[in-house]
Amino acid sequence: MTPEHTEPRFDVAVIGMSGQFPGARGLREFWSNLAGGVESIRSFTDEELLQRGVDIESIKDPDFVKAAPVLENADQFAASFFGYSPREAELMDPQHRLFLEHSWAAIEDAGYAPRHLQSRVGVFAGMSISSYLLFNLVNNPAVDSREEAFQAMIGGDKDFLCTRLSYKLNLKGPSLAVQTGCSTSLVAVHFAVQSLLTYQCDLAI
Secondary structure (H helix, E strand, O other), rough: OOOOOOOOOOOOOOOOOOOOOOEEEHHHHHHHHHHHOOOOOOEOOHHHHHHOOOHHHHOOOOOOOOOEEOOOOOOOOEEEEEEHOHHHHHOOOOHHHEEEEEEEHHHHOOOHHHHHOOOOOOEEOOOOOOHHHHHHHHOOOOOOOOHHHHHHHHHHHHHHHHHHHHHHHHHHHEEEEOHHHOHHHHHHHHHHHHHHHHHOOEOOO
């Protein structure tokens, strides 16, 4: 510390990003949509809603909104790339799958090789309740063994989101699932910055 700089520095930089949004497969397309005022909420026809399992009474209800934000190609998870079998991937909540993919992409965007990180990397994140587990797996007759039921549980539980990533990428920093309702992402950023400033980790996701 030089005489000209007597105050300690607490600089933290965002060095890598990745994201997927309704109507945008990446950050560049997302910002382009924002700048161009592109509507990213998708409207559905009655036929499409029926194909997706929506009952006819709901479709005929004048208060029923026939639109939703949709993530394209959310079912295109590269299971073998992360060491999962196709069946394991089927039992995993899409939120977990996307988190694995975009964490990898963010590390690459920062200029690092995800499988060869020498720095201590912390993980701080949260997810919504697993509607995939509740509506697709819990009463699914195809998930009939005790082993698969357990796999479905840990594949959809919020508690395993961060530690799964840390395990798969061999990340050595703190790994903490954050759940604070609508402020989850902001609180996760707070913990990440706090961890960086106290030298618990060198990089944070």
